Each structure stands twice: as structure tokens, then as C-alpha cells.
Amino acid sequence: MAWPEPSFRAIASLNPRDGDIPFADLLEAPPLTPLCQPGDVAKLLLTSGSTGKPKAVICTHANIALNAAQIEACYADPEPPVLVNSAPWSHSLGANAILHMVLHRGGTLYIDAGQPTPTRFSETLRNLREVATTYHNMVPAGWGLLVGELERDAALAARFFEKVRVLQYGGASMAQSILDRVQAVAVRTMGERVTFAAGYGATETGPTACNIHWLNARSGMVGLPTPGTAVKLVPAGDKFEIRVKGPQVSPGYLDQPEATRDAFDEEGFYRLGDAARLADPEDPAAGLVFDGRLVENFKLASGTFVAAGALRVAAVSAIGGVVSDAVVCGEGRDGVGLMLFVDPTAAARLGDASAVRAAVVEGLERLNAAAKGGGKVARALILDGAPDAASGELTDKGYINQALARDRRLAELERLFAEQPDDGVMVFR
DSSP states (O other): OOOOOOSSOOEESSSOOTTOEEHHHHHHSOOOOOOSOTTSEEEEEEOOSSSSSOOEEEEEHHHHHHHHHHHHHTOOOOSOOEEEEOOOTTSHIIIIIIHHHHHHHTOEEEEOOOOSSTTTHHHHHHHHHHOOOSEEEEOHHHHHHHHHHHHHOHHHHHHHTTTOOEEEEOSSOOOHHHHHHHHHHHHHHHSSOOEEEEEEEOGGGOSEEEEEOSOOOOTTEEEEEOTTOEEEEEEETTEEEEEEESTTSOOOBTTOHHHHHHHBOTTSOEEEEEEEEESSTTOGGGOEEEEEEGGGOEEOTTOOEEOHHHHHHHHHHHHTSSEEEEEEEOTTSSSEEEEEEEOHHHHHHHOSHHHHHHHHHHHHHHHHHHOOGGGSEEEEEEOSSOOOTTTTSBOTTSOBOHHHHHHHTHHHHHHHTOSSOOTTEEEOO
């Protein structure tokens, strides 16, 4: 089969076509005068839509290059990284953090056609059996799927932990139970834990504003600001909003001057809409802890404040891997309700719906025993199927768009809070 005539000049390391530029020729060529300046626009990236309508974020060459250097400075690892990664290049994690980290450090990136969903994760598993990575980064939904396979398949675990030095999650908070299970497999397989890092930020912040780059056993950590980044915590009710300033922060949104103006405070700090707190109030060097998305929080009919993001993570963690995610509901209601997505691997392991329900009840009763006020769950409902990525219910980060999920599932929402709930609704006193 003949190749079609290319519409552009491609650079090829192997098997060049007629008209392609051999990579070896570039290595021998003298450097050219740069055509672009640091402040020029390198790309436009859409925000994920997890907290509102997508906007076109301006990424300058300086934003991208400096954030790659900031990430490198966080890790004492001189060897070029090897990655298998499916993060989309339409968003900041894949297009900036992953791609440019690999380019900056001369690493190797295997583009994974799999996705962190039950129907497409088999491709990721196939790739991880073939390639021993040194650095692996996934959204929490992916880690929730991978850990079950690592526990089940000793050969996969041996291959996965053969060379890996850094594990990382980003895009959303991850349940503590998932982190603990991954580390347990690491200890069983290689005799020690692995650095389980977390990157924090947004499309507008490069994306990496903070990073945890030390041996970590605690989920939900934001870490410390990357070199050259300033972070401040601003009181927001009984929480603290996190705001960021640094050379990797975008100058704003394309053709949206009002949105750009509103995104920054009077000192030029970008408002992420998230809450954070010190891991140790007596030691700021211990880093920051993610404390929920302020835009997702709501109040019950009693006026009790509900930190939806923190409750979602606590509930998923308490249930211990049986559910993959939760939608926190209850604005204006008498109590908090959860709509739960079951992890299919866990469901298959437990065997039937009654065993899944029993595990959910046990986990939420344990959560309620230690919770107060808005942290207690009054009702829960197990949903059929998985989150719908096509509708935007599941963002590209693998994170549930809470408001959209509630709007799309009005029938389930009314069922959850019905005055006389049916037998499928779990009620807690």
C-alpha cells in the first residue's frame, strides 16, 4: 500500500517517507534563530469543564517551558523517564505536564490508546505488560482500575514495579484505600514502598502549581509549591481558598477579558476555586492538603454546610474499593445523599448485588460513626452502569462533574430523597 502524499513536512527517526526530514539531519544542522518569543502563544487548551463551561486558556511558550523545568527540579532523578500514558493532548495534564516533561528530559513516551474506563482499560493493561515504565501517572479512576489487576495478577505486578520510581495521580482526589492497596502490592512485589506523588493545579496554572515529591502515604496531599511559585490561603467561610502566582500561570482566556479579570485577585494570584489547609499547622514544610472544591459545596435545609469534595473522597475510601465514585447530593434537603457507581471488578469479586450492598452499608456506617454534621450520610443509592463521559458527566480527568451528574439523574435524585424510599435506597439513622 502506498503512503498518501503528506500535506506537511514530517520529521522521522526511522523509515522516512519521500519528503520527510531525517532526525539525524537535524542533529547535524546549525541552530536557527528562534522565531517565537517567550510571551508568544504556543497553544490554546480548553479547561476540563469539571467546574463550569470550558474556556480557551492561553499557554505561552514561557508558561510551558518553565513549568517543565519546575517539575524536573522537584525530583532528584537524572535518568530520562519512560512513560505509558493516555492523558489526552487536548488538556493540560497530557499536553503540557506529560508531553513537555518527556521532551524536556529526553525521555520516552508510549502513547496509550486505553482509557480509565472499564470498557477500554484492557488496552492500558496490555501496554503495561509490554513496557516497564519508570514513572506512571494516571487519574484516580485509572488507579482504581489498575490496583485490582495488580492484586490479582502477580506477573503484571512484577512487570509494573520492575523499574518504576515514581507513581503519581492528578486531576481529582483519590481515595486513601486505593493508595494503600497500591503500596501493599509494591511491598509484596519489590519489598518497599514507592514514592506516590500528587500534582496539583489547573489548566491555567501550567498545570503544575504544587507537587508532592517525597515518599508519601497520605492521599489528598497537595504538596509544596514548585520552585518559583507562590501560594496563599485566603479565608473562605470555615475553609481556606488556595490561590497561585508563578511564571507558569496563564495570562488568561482567549477573547474573554471579563473572565480573565475575574480569575485573578488584586495581587495577581489565580483563583482555583479549591480549598486547602496545612498538613501540619506547626510545620508549613509538611505541605498542603486538598480540602475540597469550594464551587461544589452546599448547605442542607438546616443550614449545615456540606464539603462535597471531601465527603466524596471519604465515602469512597470508607467503602473500600467497592465503588469507583460517588455523587454527593442534598442541597436544601434534610440530609446528605450519595449516588454511587459500583466498581465492576469489585462487584464481580463479591459475587452478587446483596454482597455489594452489604459492603456499602458497612462502609458508610463506619464513616457516619466518626463523622459530624454535614459529614454524615443519610441515604445512598447504587446507580446502574458507569458515569457517561460523552455527556460530560465524567470529565477527561476521570473526575465526576457533580453538578452535571445531579442534573442528568433527576429521577434517581428524587428516588434517593423520596418521602417513602423504595427498597433500593439505603437509609442511615
